[in-house]
Amino acid sequence: MKLHFHRLILAAGLLLASFGTSSAEPLRTPPSFEKWSVNCGNSGMCYASAFVRDQATWVDIRIIRDWRAGAEALVRLTTNAPLAAEGTIKLSVDGREIDAFPVEQLREIQSTIVAPPGFRPIGGEGFWVPVGPATRALVSAMRAGNVLTVSLPATPDPVTIKVPLQGSRAALRWIDERQLRSGTQSALVNPGEAPAEDAPHAVPVLAPDTLPPAVQKIWDANRFCSDIDPAIFASLDAVAAPLEDKSTLYLLPCGAPSAYNTPYVAILGTPDGKARQLYVSRMAEKGPIASDLIYNARWFPVEKQMHGFFKGSGLGECGIWDRWVWTGSNFVLTEEASRQTCDGTDVSLDTWGTTWPAAASKE
Structure with a gap:
């Protein structure tokens, strides 16, 4: 076992030396567009969202799209406001009412709307906007508008929240690009004539x-x-990612998550029914080491990349971040960044110092 582990470390070091970093890499953190943030899950499902707070009341509005070619965009509205059952939620864009939904009726139809596999709701009470014409009309209006007004029949007093729409169009374009829909009939922004195809994806493991x-x-x-706990497992974005040689990469949570770090393991399943665990390289003080755990793992189906982020605090302003690229048989470390100071400062991961590849020494 000891000799085997040493071979793993040596292999990790060799993999480190054989790959460089591409200029087309996904960013360390997803971009944001004005008030709109974007992200994708490990399966390839993507979303754009805006969170607006007005005093004690907040609203989260998000547009979600699964990876399947025929998947329509879904809209989910979530709020922390207690709502009167006999009231009506009204949605308007630039002063024009787009739709109105009685709360009681909206609650009744939620069980008929199938969320994309692996979708994880946030806190508060969430509602799917009825799928089909209602959702399409709302997304179209939001894409072209400036302000979405959400009127809530909150108790004891009604509440109106204004959600800025500047940036929503760019956020939807980002989703199209991540899912390779740009220029196709299924694009949310600037559709074309090309037929829609399934986006690169992984299958949720629930x-x-x-x-x-x-x-x-x-x-x-x-x-x-x-x-x-099985319920916790189902919420942690475990996936089975198909690879070119008909093998499958399984990215699975390993043990109960801590307050801000969830460990994962990577396992390669082959077409003949066999499997082996995959190890990843990380940089230590004296050189590369092999690790069997990936913290807060994220999979990028298009680039066949995996990111890991070990957080030193709940804010995530310190810790170690890694980028690994799939080579066809294993993962190679192409980039590592770290920040050692856990000082409560909101520091973007994109500004962290790179610890691998090492900076070229000055002559």
Whole structure:
């Protein structure tokens, strides 16, 4: 076992030396557009969202799209305001009412709307806008408008929240680009004539008992991976990512998450039903080491990349961030950044100093 581990470390070092960093890499953190933020889950499902607070009341509005070619955009409205059952939620763009939904009726239809697999709601009470014409009309109006006004029948007093729409169009364009929809019939912004195709994706894994036997055996025997509540497992964006050679990459949570770090393991399943655990390289003081855990793992289906971010605090202003690229048989570390000072300062991950590749020494 000791010799095997040393070989892993040596292999990690060799992989480090054989790859460079591409200029087309995904950013360390997703961009934002005015008040709108964007992101994608490990499956390839993407969303654009805006969060607006007015005194004690807040509203989160997000446009969500799954990776399937025919997937329509969904709109979800979430608020912390207690709503009167007999009241009506009204949505207007630039003073023109787009739609109105009785709260009681909206609550009743929620069970009929199927959320994309792996979707995780935020706190508060959330509502899916009825799918079909209502959602399409709302997205179209938001894309072209300046202000979305959300009128809530809150108790004891009604509340009106204004959501700026500047940046929403750019956010939707970003989703199109991430899902390779730009110029196709399914694009949210500037559609074209090209037929829609499934975006690069991974399949959500919602329960360990759905894993192939060889993969489940490795996961179950690894550290304390199986010591996790099934409901928590389902919420942690575990995926099975198809690869070019018909192998499958499984990115699975390993054990119960801590306050701000969730450990994952990567397992490669092959077409013949076999599986092996994958190790990743990380930089230590004296050189590269091999690790079997990836913290807060994110998978990028288009680029076949995986990011890990070990947070030193809940704010995430310190810790270690890594980027690994799939080579066809293993992962290679192409970039690492760290910040050692946990001082409560809101520091963007994009500004952290790079610790790998090492800066060229000055002559």
